[in-house]
Amino acid sequence: MHRPRKEMIAETRAKLIGAARQAFGTLGYAEASMDDFTASAGLTRGALYHHFGDKKGLLQAVIAEIDAEMAARLKVVSAKPDNLWQGFVDECTAYIEMALEPEIQRIVLRDGPAVLGDPSQWPSQSTCIRSMTESLQRLSDEGTILAVDPEAAARLVSGASLHAAQWIANSNDPEATSKKAVKAFKVLLEGLLNRTGKLHQPDRPSAMQPEVDRSPA
Amino acid sequence: MHRPRKEMIAETRAKLIGAARQAFGTLGYAEASMDDFTASAGLTRGALYHHFGDKKGLLQAVIAEIDAEMAARLKVVSAKPDNLWQGFVDECTAYIEMALEPEIQRIVLRDGPAVLGDPSQWPSQSTCIRSMTESLQRLSDEGTILAVDPEAAARLVSGASLHAAQWIANSNDPEATSKKAVKAFKVLLEGLLNRTGKLHQPDRPSAMQPEVDRSPA
DNA sequence: CAATTGGCATACGAAGCGTATGTTAATAGG
DNA sequence: CCTATTAACATACGCTTCGTATGCCAATTG
Numbered sequence: 001m002h003r004p005r006k007e008m009i010a011e012t013r014a015k016l017i018g019a020a021r022q023a024f025g026t027l028g029y030a031e032a033s034m035d036d037f038t039a040s041a042g043l044t045r046g047a048l049y050h051h052f053g054d055k056k057g058l059l060q061a062v063i064a065e066i067d068a069e070m071a072a073r074l075k076v077v078s079a080k081p082d083n084l085w086q087g088f089v090d091e092c093t094a095y096i097e098m099a100l101e102p103e104i105q106r107i108v109l110r111d112g113p114a115v116l117g118d119p120s121q122w123p124s125q126s127t128c129i130r131s132m133t134e135s136l137q138r139l140s141d142e143g144t145i146l147a148v149d150p151e152a153a154a155r156l157v158s159g160a161s162l163h164a165a166q167w168i169a170n171s172n173d174p175e176a177t178s179k180k181a182v183k184a185f186k187v188l189l190e191g192l193l194n195r196t197g198k199l200h201q202p203d204r205p206s207a208m209q210p211e212v213d214r215s216p217a
Numbered sequence: 218m219h220r221p222r223k224e225m226i227a228e229t230r231a232k233l234i235g236a237a238r239q240a241f242g243t244l245g246y247a248e249a250s251m252d253d254f255t256a257s258a259g260l261t262r263g264a265l266y267h268h269f270g271d272k273k274g275l276l277q278a279v280i281a282e283i284d285a286e287m288a289a290r291l292k293v294v295s296a297k298p299d300n301l302w303q304g305f306v307d308e309c310t311a312y313i314e315m316a317l318e319p320e321i322q323r324i325v326l327r328d329g330p331a332v333l334g335d336p337s338q339w340p341s342q343s344t345c346i347r348s349m350t351e352s353l354q355r356l357s358d359e360g361t362i363l364a365v366d367p368e369a370a371a372r373l374v375s376g377a378s379l380h381a382a383q384w385i386a387n388s389n390d391p392e393a394t395s396k397k398a399v400k401a402f403k404v405l406l407e408g409l410l411n412r413t414g415k416l417h418q419p420d421r422p423s424a425m426q427p428e429v430d431r432s433p434a
Numbered sequence: 435c436a437a438t439t440g441g442c443a444t445a446c447g448a449a450g451c452g453t454a455t456g457t458t459a460a461t462a463g464g
Numbered sequence: 465c466c467t468a469t470t471a472a473c474a475t476a477c478g479c480t481t482c483g484t485a486t487g488c489c490a491a492t493t494g
Contacts, residue, residue, distance in 0.1 A: 437492105438493080440490095440492095450481085
């Protein structure tokens with residue numbers, strides 16, 4: 001019943017992905033030498049080409065792993081509040097906070113699109129978008145927001161979030177920038193709200209947290 | 218009177234930038250061989266290294282050229298209507314349309330960030346952002362929009378625009394996708410509008426088609 | 435008209451990627 | 465239990481590409 005073989009293989013894959021993730025995240029995709037980071041995993045490029053085909057294939061695997069983690073985090077965050085709108089707002093906030101992480105910025109937001117093409121084509125990125133889309137669909141059904149295409153709104157909101165995050169992360173004063181960005185973001189999001197009377201809002205819908213409140217520079 | 222020297226130099230630079238722009242736009246930065254596209258310009262890499270230092274320097278120059286063109290187009294578009302809000306909306310629309318162009322997508326939106334780092338740090342990208350920021354500042358002074366930080370709003374709106382454009386450009390049905398995206402975009406933008414009475418609007422500020430469409434899906 | 439600067443080409447070295455070819459170890463079948 | 469085949473990896477090679485160091489020629493300058 002011992003299957004050391006399959007386990008060893010999975011371990012090899014994991015080691016390669018881990019080493020590549022580290023190298024891509026710090027040096028960037030182009031500067032990361034396959035010889036170097038396979039060696040740091042105690043392997044050679046032979047293993048890499050066997051499992052992933054080429055360098056791009058490895059990047060795909062790394063991004064898939066990161067994106068799975070992101071989607072899981074978003075699911076948890078958005079499901080926590082009983083208020084749907086609050087859940088959506090929390091989801092957006094979590095999205096921004098994730099996009100502040102250097103590893104995600106570098107691998108997913110910059111190198112990924114350059115090497116693999118537009119993210120809207122990836123199966124991975126769709127995961128996060130789908131999560132937001134579902135939240136918006138429910139809000140639309142509920143009558144909390146206006147009748148817009150949920151996927152379209154999700155993509156616009158995620159685009160705004162990502163750019164806000166990049167702006168904040170690279171700002172001289174991330175704290176102040178974050179405050180300004182979140183405030184403007186909140187105003188924009190309110191554009192989605194259904195303002196024709198208080199039709200179907202089961203709770204106060206405009207309860208976005210006042211700040212992203214990330215750690216100081 | 219004849220300064221053929223300076224003219225030749227400028228011509229060489231222009232030829233290099235043009236050839237690189239062509240190669241970067243079609244093959245992408247990484248796949249574009251310096252030997253190949255310098256040869257296509259009737260030159261060698263010697264000229265390139267002399268004028269631009271390295272491949273990244275050339276990419277910077279190419280992006281600067283493209284961005285200057287984009288900024289000029291935006292200026293024209295936003296200044297045309299006498300209504301400030303309409304000018305801003307037109308500017309956003311033009312921004313999306315530019316982001317649909319494959320050359321801009323590839324060079325400015327994908328390879329640029331990967332090679333040169335976050336665009337919010339570039340002097341170039343700031344040009345477009347500054348244009349939008351100024352429009353929003355005027356709208357804010359006018360009282361047409363709520364009091365939000367103009368640069369923050371500009372970055373959010375541009376982020377949403379860029380993502381919308383990428384989504385549209387890579388969609389199976391760009392026509393339908395565009396309609397959905399633009400509609401949702403308008404709804405989001407309306408979040409910026411000042412709805413507390415008709416305070417300071419010198420003209421009808423909501424000249425954007427008022428088809429907010431509060432009908433259910 | 436000589437000297438020097440600078441625009442650009444050529445030549446060289448160093449990585450890095452991808453492939454082709456081993457080598458070893460684990461499964462499958464008899 | 466023994467063999468044959470497959471699969472997981474390593475090794476070795478060639479090709480491309482980048483960056484630099486060097487050289488040449490024309491144009492400016494005094």
